Amino acid sequence: MGHNTDNCWTLHKEIERLIKAGHLSNFVSGDNTQLDAVKNTGGESAKGKEVVEELGVPAGSCLSIAGGFGGGSISSKGRKRYVEAVNSVHHAYEGECWLNHTPITFSPKDYDHVIPHDNDPIVVTLRVNNYVTKKVFLDQGSSADIIYGDAFERLGLKESDLKPYTGCLVGFTGDRAKVRGYVELDTAFGEGEYVKKFQVKYLVLPCKATYNVLLGRDTLNKICAIISTVHLTVKYPACNGKVGILRVDQEAARSCYAQSLELYGKKAAKEAHRVTEIFPHENFNLDPRDDSEELRPQPAEETKSVHLSGRALKIESTLSKEQEDRLVELLKNNLDLFAWTIKDVPGIDPNVISHHLSIQQGAKPVVQARRRMGEEKDKEVQIETQKLLEGKFIREVQYPTWLANVVMVRKANGKWRMCTDYTSLNKVCPKDSYPLPNVDKLVNGASGNELLSLMDAYSGYNQIMMYRPDEEKTTFMTSQANYCYKTMPFGLKNAGATYQRLMDKVFVNQVGRNMEVYVDDMIVKTAKGCAHHEDLAEAFAQIRKYNMRLNPEKCSFGILGGKFLGFLVTSRGIEVNPDKCKAIVNMKSPSNIREVQRLTGRLAALSRFLPKAGDREAPFFACVRPKF
Numbered sequence: 001m002g003h004n005t006d007n008c009w010t011l012h013k014e015i016e017r018l019i020k021a022g023h024l025s026n027f028v029s030g031d032n033t034q035l036d037a038v039k040n041t042g043g044e045s046a047k048g049k050e051v052v053e054e055l056g057v058p059a060g061s062c063l064s065i066a067g068g069f070g071g072g073s074i075s076s077k078g079r080k081r082y083v084e085a086v087n088s089v090h091h092a093y094e095g096e097c098w099l100n101h102t103p104i105t106f107s108p109k110d111y112d113h114v115i116p117h118d119n120d121p122i123v124v125t126l127r128v129n130n131y132v133t134k135k136v137f138l139d140q141g142s143s144a145d146i147i148y149g150d151a152f153e154r155l156g157l158k159e160s161d162l163k164p165y166t167g168c169l170v171g172f173t174g175d176r177a178k179v180r181g182y183v184e185l186d187t188a189f190g191e192g193e194y195v196k197k198f199q200v201k202y203l204v205l206p207c208k209a210t211y212n213v214l215l216g217r218d219t220l221n222k223i224c225a226i227i228s229t230v231h232l233t234v235k236y237p238a239c240n241g242k243v244g245i246l247r248v249d250q251e252a253a254r255s256c257y258a259q260s261l262e263l264y265g266k267k268a269a270k271e272a273h274r275v276t277e278i279f280p281h282e283n284f285n286l287d288p289r290d291d292s293e294e295l296r297p298q299p300a301e302e303t304k305s306v307h308l309s310g311r312a313l314k315i316e317s318t319l320s321k322e323q324e325d326r327l328v329e330l331l332k333n334n335l336d337l338f339a340w341t342i343k344d345v346p347g348i349d350p351n352v353i354s355h356h357l358s359i360q361q362g363a364k365p366v367v368q369a370r371r372r373m374g375e376e377k378d379k380e381v382q383i384e385t386q387k388l389l390e391g392k393f394i395r396e397v398q399y400p401t402w403l404a405n406v407v408m409v410r411k412a413n414g415k416w417r418m419c420t421d422y423t424s425l426n427k428v429c430p431k432d433s434y435p436l437p438n439v440d441k442l443v444n445g446a447s448g449n450e451l452l453s454l455m456d457a458y459s460g461y462n463q464i465m466m467y468r469p470d471e472e473k474t475t476f477m478t479s480q481a482n483y484c485y486k487t488m489p490f491g492l493k494n495a496g497a498t499y500q501r502l503m504d505k506v507f508v509n510q511v512g513r514n515m516e517v518y519v520d521d522m523i524v525k526t527a528k529g530c531a532h533h534e535d536l537a538e539a540f541a542q543i544r545k546y547n548m549r550l551n552p553e554k555c556s557f558g559i560l561g562g563k564f565l566g567f568l569v570t571s572r573g574i575e576v577n578p579d580k581c582k583a584i585v586n587m588k589s590p591s592n593i594r595e596v597q598r599l600t601g602r603l604a605a606l607s608r609f610l611p612k613a614g615d616r617e618a619p620f621f622a623c624v625r626p627k628f
Helices: 009-020 034-039 076-092 217-222 250-265 319-334 374-390 423-427 439-446 470-475 495-506 530-546 578-587 593-605 613-624
Strands: 123-128 131-138 146-148 181-189 195-205 212-213 226-228 233-237 243-247 303-309 311-316 394-395 404-411 416-420 450-458 483-486 515-518 521-526 557-559 561-564 567-570 573-575
Touching: 034 404, 034 515, 123 212, 123 250, 146 233, 195 217, 217 233, 226 423, 311 319, 319 530, 319 557, 374 394, 374 416, 374 470, 374 483, 439 515, 439 521, 439 561, 439 567, 450 561, 470 483, 495 515, 495 530, 521 530, 557 561
Parallel strands: 131 212, 146 195, 311 557
Antiparallel strands: 123 131, 123 181, 146 212, 181 195, 226 233, 233 243, 303 311, 394 483, 404 416, 450 521, 450 557, 515 521, 561 567, 567 573
């Protein structure tokens, strides 16, 4: 249907079969020597061999999906071993077969069940977690296995089944995707005597997709699956020397492809692959550093989750049984110090500290001229404002004297961040010169310890209340109404100094002894691992005293080493951060002053690890120094 006999692939195939069987000899004239000659010579024309065209220098490179548990797992050491192992591949497998299974071949018979196609994607049906799961996309270019959107719930899974995932997932454009966590599920290829079951670690993504599940090359390699995109067939070695066969569901494949174009095609230019979150509003927090993991303290090695009363916390995976039991018991007794949603944050008592605006005498209030914004940005402002109202961070104001605009900034993941333009207010506020800790001193103090615990406050700035008479000076405008902050917002001139003053007050007897604190980043350190739970208990007691709350997703307890303030601190001392080295290695040679400035800034972060760094960097600094 929809085409004539000249273009009918099925008709051509049937006529060819009848000719070979000799049924249509009266209707065929001439011989087939020319056709046979073409077949026997591998498709070469009578004019001779084709000229091989030189490719020349490539114009650039293109990324694939990277991350997950393939390629050396999620730890930095595992990835390093994976990269270095390439040098020994040829020697390790030379003269031996490392994949010993029944030979798998494809023949013209594999075309029998295939509808003529225009490169349909490999979409099959598998059994995942004992659920018949359609729209499973087999992607040999992905290093991760993924469950998308609401497919997680449809597979009979709950939030408590998720395990924390500390790695990253990088897409085709180099953007990081947010990961809810991961689950280990039984997955079955085929049925009956051809069934092959195995366990897969699936990353769970909170985004819409036309596919339910994506299987990457790591899993496909484990079951030795061979995919033929021409035959739209997947074959794999089954039990007793048999070969299992999976056929692509062409109807589902084309449906998914069409829905993908409909879902993303029109929005791509406007939204830049924006990911739509499916978490409820109460789980948000306002820390603008949250979408940049490199700025937050992180464990250097893999951690494991412990589930306490249905809540998950991360601890070191290599602790002794005694150490782990004592640590888990301590965490269980202090579980109320963690905020799981914004509603769990009571706020610091204003009698302890509140943020004051010391506006210069005689300064006139400024009402900024309203800036117009597009429909998309205006809608996002309404959504963010509603979240702030639900969290009781803001209240409506009438007849404000100070009024600021909001500015919508696109984040790296494609979502919007709402900022407030407090430049007018900050100009008339003198700088609070409260001293921030010296980063080098903090890093030196945190290194050389057997055990560490990294802690992070839950939306730390918003735990400090604004001084009541100053609240209305933080008023910002929206298309619906004007609102002011009840808690200390980001963007005020002296917010960082106020928070550091609070931290120094809370941990006054611990800083430098068994803790290091920089604004809302806290690290508990212990020279001898057996006493770590005592140091941690002391920190918890102070947190409870001042009614603070911690972010469980950003805390790791009893770890051997971690990233703190951009450095890798372990019991051996301070080590170079591999992410910073990678940033320099992956840089192209600078071709202008701005790129030289970027290079000098990155080298400065590693100067303590470079002998005679000043001499080596001098030519670069000479390039950026102004000439008079």
